[in-house]
Amino acid sequence: MSDSNGRESRGKLTERMDAFRAMCRREGLKVTPQRLAVYKALVESTEHPSAEAVFRQVRKNIPDISFDTVNRTLLMLSNIDAAFVIEGTGSPKRFDANLKTHHHFKCIKCKRIIDVWHEPFDKIQVPRSIEEKFTVSRKTVYLEGICDKCRGK
Amino acid sequence: MSDSNGRESRGKLTERMDAFRAMCRREGLKVTPQRLAVYKALVESTEHPSAEAVFRQVRKNIPDISFDTVNRTLLMLSNIDAAFVIEGTGSPKRFDANLKTHHHFKCIKCKRIIDVWHEPFDKIQVPRSIEEKFTVSRKTVYLEGICDKCRGK
């Protein structure tokens, strides 16, 4: 179950953590406290955080974790399709563990990334000419511009 | 006029260069040999090159140009809407001077970016809820996956 924003409700966190453990085992990856903490931080964030931001968050609970481990774990998550790197036009990489089909708007001023929930976007059909040649693993609508907070300036 | 790929035909290069001169003047920017060379290299490329790649190309004609100038010029081009930074999920930034509405497929293995020309994608409508709050300056469909050349491996 999810709320109107499509975000998993709080009670589902335990379930997602369990599912994550299962994914790791399925992939032959060890379930370590660091990985659990990184995944949890990403799932709980609504900010589409960078590795640096996840690092800051995770460090509150595991002060000795290294940035490298956080970064490697995030890349691992996108490898096993437990999360993905958000499309966008600049560094640093930004991550998202919300696997429900949705889209993004990115403010080019404040770099904020806002979820866009819009049925018609979900239904776009990849043309056959592409589907025949390429294996499309991700399709999404990407919007860019100025957000409400930055527009006033 | 453009061919079936939407790419400007060769004979139009002079026109585009003239148009670029005009854009610079309109923006109060000086027309320098470096800027002309960078813009020309980007227009002539079909590779959606990175700053580094444009740098390598431009250096063939202007051996003493600095990377910094190339990079600054590319960012300038996107500022005046003569080009844009391509959406995508990793560094380095990739640029595109083809302003005709089109979309991209990016191969996550070889990082190649392929133009996607597909009418229905051009017609997607930004939902009112977004349009009311934000100023959308760019909207595009972004596809990601494995390209034909990488699939065999």
Added chain:
DNA sequence: TGTCTGGTTGCGATTTTTTTACAACCGTCC
């Protein structure tokens, strides 16, 4: 055409972001 002015360039140095190497460590399996 010569001169002036302010934007532009090239350089060097820095910051930011990402990646690598490797020894110590610790989940997992038996």
Added chain:
DNA sequence: GGACGGTTGTAAAAAAATCGCAACCAGACA
């Protein structure tokens, strides 16, 4: 409980982007 092999932390460096400044030159005007 013990062994194996993947994982972690550390330090270092590679990759990418940015900054400050003196010399330079495109554009404007005489």
